[in-house]
Amino acid sequence: MIQDYLPILIHMVIVVVLALALMGLSSWVGVRRPTREKNAPYECGIPPVGNAREKFSISFYLVGMLFILFDVEVAFLFPWAVVYKSLKWFGFIEMFIFVGVLFAGYIYIWKKGALDWSR
């Protein structure tokens, strides 16, 4: 099993070298004539106003959090699907309860408006 991963190691080493070579080559070959205006953060032509580091909507945090929780569910679904043919109805009922409980949570976040982006 472990020797199946050796080609991936080789592949990744080559890809990393390729990426470094491309980036290195372009910064070596490319011209460099920096000016004050050119190196300013892009703001559609006007001088930059303030700093980009501002605080953002809490919705992004909520999406990240809900993503983790449902991702754990998906992580459970894959091994279940692999052995499903030997579990048969037992497996079906098992997962039906599991998904059912989480679906209750899903309805809750929907009703609470956590999925409405424009608020």
Add this chain to the structure above:
Amino acid sequence: MGTSSEPLILTAIILAKVAVVLLVFLTSVAYAVWLERKVVAHIQSRWGPYLVGPHGLLQPVADGLKFLFKEDIEPREVDRLIYYLAPFVAFTMAFASIAVIPFGESITILGHKINFEITSLNVGLLFILAVTSLGVYGIALAGWSSNSKFPLFGGLRSSAQMISYELSLGLALVGVVLISGSLNLREIVDQQQGLWNIVRQPLGFLLYISAAIAETNRTPFDLPEAESELVGGFHTEYSSYKFAMFFIAEYANIFTVSCLATLMFFGGWHGPVFGPHLLRAFLPVLWFGLKVFCFVFAYIWIRGTLPRFRYDQLMSFGWKFLLPLALANVLITSFVVAWRAS
């Protein structure tokens, strides 16, 4: 893998495979860009690239060289390390997943059985999903490190979009795993010998392809780089090859999801096979390539035809439509599989 008595030859085979796959993949990615410009141009009654080579066929070469000689601008407010790390992460992650994609049966050269793939993993499908889930960092970090408003908005939006659709992407594939009982991509293809999975999983396929388009940030879900409101999105502050690497990564991801769609739903390399030994070995590779090409073409066609979603529409489409539907698909499929087994 073969016997362990000849590790040198085996390593050489692996190296040769990696070299060939990377070469073919990079060329395909470069010409996908050409194809996109050409097809979108024709959809809009223009000619597209025409001057460099016949029908602009040398345009990718010209683009590649031009990127190399462009000025490497480094805006003054950036966080340098992460600013350089972001395109690197995007590029390497986009190229990692092709290592597990099988694109044909096998061929025997000088007594060595060579499979048409770099490697075959028991958890190949999950490996691709894992690599995809790491791809988010390229975009999030690019947006953060640029320290500029448009990239930051673009990066945040994009990351939120990608993680939202990653769920539906994974769920849509569970249906196929239920049918095949394996996460090994080669085994999944072998089981579609008689009947392609698209027949058994039509809803799963539609869910997968919608989620995949959103996951690769393409029209109609290309909000991260919505030109009219966010300039270039997360890569606004990038120039020369650092920009090109995001670009290459985006197209490489299109190929990856197209390959996965072919493997999971359209029978992989299966197709009519005839003729002498060598033709028999390479016809499946041709079928695989043709199917992937159809998907890439469909991608471009969609881009040339559909308008863009609004961001709140995009998020509710993912969370309120695709996600429950994908869950329902899993339950229905499992019900049918259990019904047939008993």
Add this chain to the structure above:
Amino acid sequence: MLPLFYIFGAVAILAALSVVLQQTPVYSALSLIVVLCSLAVVYLLLGAEFLAVIQVIVYAGAIMVLFVLVIMLLNARRETPADRSRMARWLGFPLLIAFFGQILFATWRHFSGLHATPQMAAGPKSIGELLFRNYALPFELTSVLILVAILGAVILAKKQV
């Protein structure tokens, strides 16, 4: 395989040190991603391939994404070192040494004879069989745990709006 184990083990430890020592939160988060990924490789070397990919998908690809998003959202800058108390400065290092010495001693005493060789290949099949047959009830209880977490996340977020 042993050299690979030492390489990735060393990477994990160095990155873990970097998590603690970095002063910019994003760098700490990135170091933590490196820790989690090298641990995934260590799992792989021990024969637990399913655990390795799940480690990457759930920890490196989901939980750390939330960390990075939150750092981006909160606009976290360089940490400014707080005024350390005099006692912490003088007692901290000896206590640390004592703590590590204890762990080292306990590990050496209890596990020195053990070798980490995989008893069986922990692929998705064997994990699935165990999880969904022998441990069906704990699996079902996990759903309640996730449900509570969902409620908690929403309530926390709504409070701050």
